[in-house]
């Protein structure tokens with residue numbers, strides 16, 4: 147499918163897809179019925195029956211476990227063999243190291259000098275043997291083999307990288323060997339053409355470096371890293387490699403599916419995936435609602451990778467146009483959003499169509515406890531990788547964003563907004579990009595008109611606008627023709643708009659997670675950013691969560707905000723409700739924190 151402008155994209159984004167609204171009658175109802183009967187016999191997790199995932203599991207589980215333990219035994223044997231070889235090489239090196247100084251010390255002992263030379267030769271021979279038996283990984287071999295140069299880096303260099311970037315790796319499986327972060331693009335097991343899209347970057351970001359070895363090894367994963375830290379390529383690169391490393395006849399059909407909560411984000415991911423997949427000869431399709439289905443149906447027939455919003459994807463599954471039975475690489479981007487609210491059922495439907503033996507990944511900047519257990523029902527012993535000083539997975543904003551909070555009278559918000567715009571968009575800064583967030587669509591319309599009346603160039607993006615207008619506003623803002631954009635939370639997650647200088651929250655969002663995502667539209671890819679939030683007494687229920695976010699990022703907490711209270715209300719899952727029990731699913735995991 148050709149690259150699709152955002153203006154082609156219409157539909158359900160930003161609003162949770164209600165399964166009963168999007169569902170096609172006939173065939174889909176049958177699917178639903180069979181799921182309901184399965185639910186009755188499915189095991190319950192926290193009072194919620196696992197649909198699809200649990201179906202027919204027991205019959206295949208024994209076989210699977212058998213395969214798994216065979217694979218694990220094989221990995222353990224290989225680890226032992228590598229260990230022996232390493233010990234042998236080390237021994238020879240040690241002999242040489244011991245002998246050399248003695249000889250150099252000139253103790254006159256000819257035998258010692260001879261022994262040193264012999265040991266050195268032995269060590270060198272061993273190294274050469276190792277290099278010969280451990281060639282660079284063949285591109286067509288699916289198994290991940292660490293690049294030789296990476297394997298030979300001194301451990302101190304690896305430790306310094308891990309410490310500098312404060313990485314936490316929770317791995318519930320005992321590691322056969324320690325995987326080193328891929329600290330340079332040249333260590334990726336892909337060919338040069340596939341490496342071309344990275345030419346503009348100097349090095350992988352921490353989330354990319356840390357996740358790639360695990361993902362290339364086929365592991366399930368939860369990846370948590372700040373907004374704008376390059377998570378798309380973190381899951382995109384192994385996605386393409388997982389397909390391109392297969393023999394050609396095994397590459398046919400939809401092999402990977404990436405689900406995103408909004409259509410604009412889906413299109414953005416699609417663009418990045420096309421850049422990665424094209425050099426590998428793979429096709430990507432982007433499916434979303436509100437536009438004619440036929441071109442998407444045709445593209446699905448040839449596609450290897452599908453990037454989708456849940457509603458339209460379920461539509462295509464329901465009418466038999468999208469066959470996910472071979473899609474064994476599944477990504478939920480903005481995973482907490484995908485598992486929240488009305489998306490959950492749509493996600494269950496999608497995942498139930500994918501093979502039971504698959505790699506499932508969840509990526510996000512915010513990972514609230516309310517979705518963690520539900521997430522684990524879709525995954526198999528996932529590795530959890532968190533970047534940043536955030537071991538317990540608390541809510542964290544990008545620390546390069548300066549956050550200012552002003553407590554104001556609700557009636558004074560518009561005037562204060564005007565002052566801020568005059569202050570930050572004047573003189574040489576008149577073209578600086580500013581993103582203004584509102585909570586409600588009607589509010590966004592009012593604020594946009596107000597700003598325009600005051601003489602500013604402004605566009606809008608929210609659910610009440612036609613798709614054409616919405617896409618035009620976003621494109622004009624991205625390209626710099628209109629420096630101001632008024633948006634609802636439809637633009638809060640994932641959108642990568644270049645050089646947004648300032649985010650202004652005219653009205654606080656419904657959750658502190660949304661706040662973190664909203665302000666994350668600035669300060670991306672290592673840059674600095676600024677966010678100004680107008681907070682009123684109407685928002686006081688969220689003062690405690692906001693204070694925590696500010697404190698964790700070393701930002702000033704205004705006295706007026708403290709007055710609203712510091713209590714944090716526990717957020718219940720929409721399905722599990724307020725009685726949701728937070729279970730530490732990583733309890734058994736080996737937790738390694740580098741700091």
Ligand SMILES: Nc1ncnc2c1ncn2[C@@H]1O[C@H](COP(=O)(O)OP(=O)(O)OP(=O)(O)O)[C@@H](O)[C@H]1O
Nearest residue numbers: 347349350351373374375376377378511640642671
């Ligand atoms: N290795 C890299 N070095 C520098 N920039 C990078 C690198 N990888 C990706 N980027 C750029 O960083 C920006 C943010 O990437 P991306 O949109 O994937 O972030 P994200 O972590 O998914 O953000 P969000 O949490 O808001 O969805 C993009 O413009 C992307 O091109």
